[in-house]
Amino acid sequence: MDFPKYDGNIHPDEWINDIQKYDSFWKARYGIEYFNTAVSLIDPIIKLPTGIDNYEKLRNALKEDISFIIFKNTNKRKLLSLKYIPERKGGDTSKFISTFRKLCYNGEINDIEEQKKYLYKSLPSNHFDYISNEFYKRMKNINSINELVREFENIVLEESNLIRNGSIVALKHVATGKYLGTFEGLNYETGSKNQLISVQSLEPDPDSWWKIQFSKEIATCTDTPITLQHAKSNVFLGIYYWGGYYYICNKSPSTNHTEVFCIKSNYNVNMWYVKHSKLENHQGYLNSNDIINLSIKKCDNNGNIQDDQ
Known part of the structure; x- marks a missing residue:
């Protein structure tokens, strides 16, 4: 049996709790208490006062020794240097929280x-970091370590669902339940005659994956301009219109709405704007499974803007 020694590098409460586990075994086997043996396991550099004859007195004596002050301060410094790394960057939230709680315990915080x-x-500390910004807003009404950890986990879960610059997404058409996709080499026979867009599959597949890009780390649902680049063929989703003081657009042969197509060059008619479909003035961030409206702003030579949705 491996008996734990005490050298000042473990919290006295934790060490004594471990030691007391041996009491019943010691009494059953040898008919004596384990306390005197426990005292002998303390490093001789730690000087105990006389009269230590029970675990509670031993606990208090160990906490009054200079080694415990150093131990607590060391754990506080470790807390100051502790940094959370999001899981998308290779971090481990479970290990981070375990370490954080252990350091608080050891430092008696x-x-x-x-x-x-x-x-x-x-x-x-990144200005755009969702976790730190949300945590700052929500921590005011937290009253216990369990509430603190629970709220932190909620924020981490929310953050994992955010759409980030460069994310690969699938766009599901609400009316049909099918995903928006395109096939390289399959073009419109009329209109622009560019690469055709259609809703085709009930499940996302390689032809329905799009790379979403915007200027910030995360996108809001209020006039955030985005581009959508087909992950497989690298073409951009957009429309085409022409005319100086009036609009002329190609029409889709199947719906008679404005023709949407894919083209390899990235230009301003590929800039889409996102709005939350249910909340008109939604100020939140763009999340997975959000239902959104996509629109393109067309401007004539007089600066008049027409939204195509």
């Missing part, structure tokens, strides 16, 4: 306000 400050300091 029990005040919830102090715990909030340490956790907030560990988060990315």
